[in-house]
């Protein structure tokens with residue numbers, strides 16, 4: 001279960017990708033990078049973030065804590081940026097926050113060394129979830145207190161964008177040609193991920209974001225479909 005916090009202040013937009021995450025303060029005195037349910041890909045991005053974070057942690061990789069962030073659109077009222085105002089207006093209620101790692105650096109393969117087992121485990125993980133967002137240009141890896149942290153898994157698990165055509169996903173080869181850790185991933189690793197661990201990762205997604213999915217009659221049925229896709233890919 002993810003914790004739920006209430007946003008108390010919109011600090012600043014983080015303009016890097018197109019999705020316009022925002023830095024927010026919350027009532028637990030935490031600061032979070034918030035991705036909004038009203039953004040382009042909406043809840044699918046948030047679901048992928050949650051499931052992938054759970055899977056990554058289960059194999060020993062570091063991911064900042066995820067929380068559900070209750071957002072009052074009024075918090076955007078004094079924002080000069082109209083795009084931010086519109087985004088918050090469309091995102092009342094629960095959104096997804098990632099614990100902000102203050103002072104973290106973007107991973108730079110020329111500057112940062114990694115243990116080959118860790119690098120290989122990241123590549124193995126990215127192959128499992130089909131992550132195309134780990135390139136040299138856009139690694140989505142942070143160095144914080146000399147350790148590697150994984151962020152930004154919203155573009156993974158692409159099968160959920162078209163369930164009717166989801167079947168080929170499990171056997172789709174992963175192309176690591178542009179992977180930022182390709183050269184460092186020299187260890188042979190075979191991380192263990194149990195069905196129960198996959199189930200737990202999927203269980204972290206709030207029902208709210210699984211309701212009304214086309215072709216499914218309940219959140220439980222959607223969860224079962226995620227579990228099925230991921231365990232089938234694992235088996236290969």
Ligand SMILES: Nc1ncnc2c1ncn2[C@@H]1O[C@H](COP(=O)(O)OP(=O)(O)O)[C@@H](O)[C@H]1O
Pocket residue numbers: 014016017018019020021033064098099100101102104106140142151152154
């Ligand atoms: N937990 C975090 N701590 C510190 N900085 C972060 C964190 N999450 C994201 N960032 C910064 O914000 C940028 C955008 O976040 P990201 O999750 O990659 O969203 P997107 O690429 O979809 O816009 C990252 O590249 C990174 O610089």
Ligand SMILES: [Mg+2]
Pocket residue numbers: 016017140152
């Ligand atoms: Mg990113």
